[in-house]
Amino acid sequence: DVKVTQSSRYLVKRTGEKVFLECVQDMDHENMFWYRQDPGLGLRLIYFSYDVKMKEKGDIPEGYSVSREKKERFSLILESASTNQTSMYLCASGLGSGSTDTQYFGPGTRLTVL
Amino acid sequence: AQSVSQHNHHVILSEAASLELGCNYSYGGTVNLFWYVQYPGQHLQLLLKYFSGDPLVKGIKGFEAEFIKSKFSFNLRKPSVQWSDTAEYFCAALAGNAGNMLTFGGGTRLMVKP
Numbered sequence: 001d002v003k004v005t006q007s008s009r010y011l012v013k014r015t016g017e018k019v020f021l022e023c024v025q026d027m028d029h030e031n032m033f034w035y036r037q038d039p040g041l042g043l044r045l046i047y048f049s050y051d052v053k054m055k056e057k058g059d060i061p062e063g064y065s066v067s068r069e070k071k072e073r074f075s076l077i078l079e080s081a082s083t084n085q086t087s088m089y090l091c092a093s094g095l096g097s098g099s100t101d102t103q104y105f106g107p108g109t110r111l112t113v114l
Numbered sequence: 115a116q117s118v119s120q121h122n123h124h125v126i127l128s129e130a131a132s133l134e135l136g137c138n139y140s141y142g143g144t145v146n147l148f149w150y151v152q153y154p155g156q157h158l159q160l161l162l163k164y165f166s167g168d169p170l171v172k173g174i175k176g177f178e179a180e181f182i183k184s185k186f187s188f189n190l191r192k193p194s195v196q197w198s199d200t201a202e203y204f205c206a207a208l209a210g211n212a213g214n215m216l217t218f219g220g221g222t223r224l225m226v227k228p
Contacts, residue, residue, distance in 0.1 A: 035218075040123060042204055042218040043158075058215065090158060102148075103216060105158040 003027070004106035006091050012112045019078040021109050023091030030095065032074035033103060034058075034066060037088040049074055081113045116141035116209045120219035127195050128227050135190040135222050137179075137205030146208040147188040148216070149179055153201045161203070164188065175199070197228045 007022035025032065031050050035043040035058075045058030047066040055066050063085060067075045074093075078085055088110050092103040117140045127133060139145060149161040162173025169181040179190045188205060205219040 033216075040220050042118075042120075042220040043206075043216075044218070045215055048215065056215075092158075102160055102163060104160075105150075107157050 004091055004093050004104050006089075006106040006109050008109050009107060010110050010112075012114065013078075013081050014114050015082060017078075017081050017113075019081050019111065019113075021076040021078075021089055021091075021111070023074045023076070023093075023106055024072055025074075025091075025093035025104070026072065027093065027104075028071065029093035029104075030071070031093060031103075032068065033092040033094070034064075034074065034076045035090045035092065036060070037090055037108070043090060046076065081111075083113050085111065086113045087111060116145075116207060116217050118205055118207050118217050118219040120203075120205055120222050122222050123220065124223050124225070126225045126227065129197055130194050131226075133190070133192040133195045133199070133224070135203055135205075135224070137188045137190065137219055138186050139188065139205075139207040139217075140186065141207060141209040142186075143209065147179075147181060148206040148208070149173065149177070149188075149190050150204045150206060150218075151201050152204070158204070161190070195224075195226050197226045200224060200226045 004025045033048040034046045049055045049068040065077045088108050090108045091106040094103045119138045121136045147164045151161045152158045162171050164171045164181045172178045202221050202223045204221045206216045
């Protein structure tokens with residue numbers, strides 16, 4: 001079974017803090033993704049990576065950055081957290097075969113910014 | 115840009131009732147379609163997917179979905195729901211020109227009354 005893990009299930013941070021969310025997958029997937037999930041808005045893609053050190057902006061990249069130094073690990077960084085970044089953050093990974101790709105999701109990190 | 119619409123945000127059914135959740139997408143070219151489910155407190159997981167071939171797709175737990183190209187729809191159905199189907203359901207689309215970027219609908223929260 002594919003396993004995608006995220007470093008924290010719940011996180012509380014203060015406005016202006018730098019926040020790191022970590023994601024690790026154990027299936028040698030090429031693609032990794034960061035989404036945020038908000039009620040009524042579904043999942044919105046923040047960034048994705050298709051290879052080590054490669055990244056692409058998703059639909060809502062503003063206020064976020066990412067890092068992929070190793071194939072199995074994809075980090076989401078909030079340089080200066082703001083209250084409107086309070087959300088559920090989901091990491092996913094996929095094989096990278098393009099149109100046949102299925103994404104496998106981690107358990108999510110619920111981030112609250114005070 | 116492609117978009118995915120789920121018109122029902124909340125659905126409440128009694129056990130044994132039939133279920134149909136609507137999903138419409140906006141992209142006119144080749145598209146792959148997915149339904150994901152998130153049970154309370156659990157990961158987002160794949161319910162079923164359509165890539166090509168038979169437009170009636172069968173997934174896990176008795177769910178099925180029908181791809182109707184002329185209507186740009188991929189509605190999810192189950193003939194008789196159970197209390198354990200209480201969850202949030204997300205439709206997603208992967209357009210042929212979008213690389214590996216899935217677009218999600220806003221989600222439908224289903225509650226099944228025992």
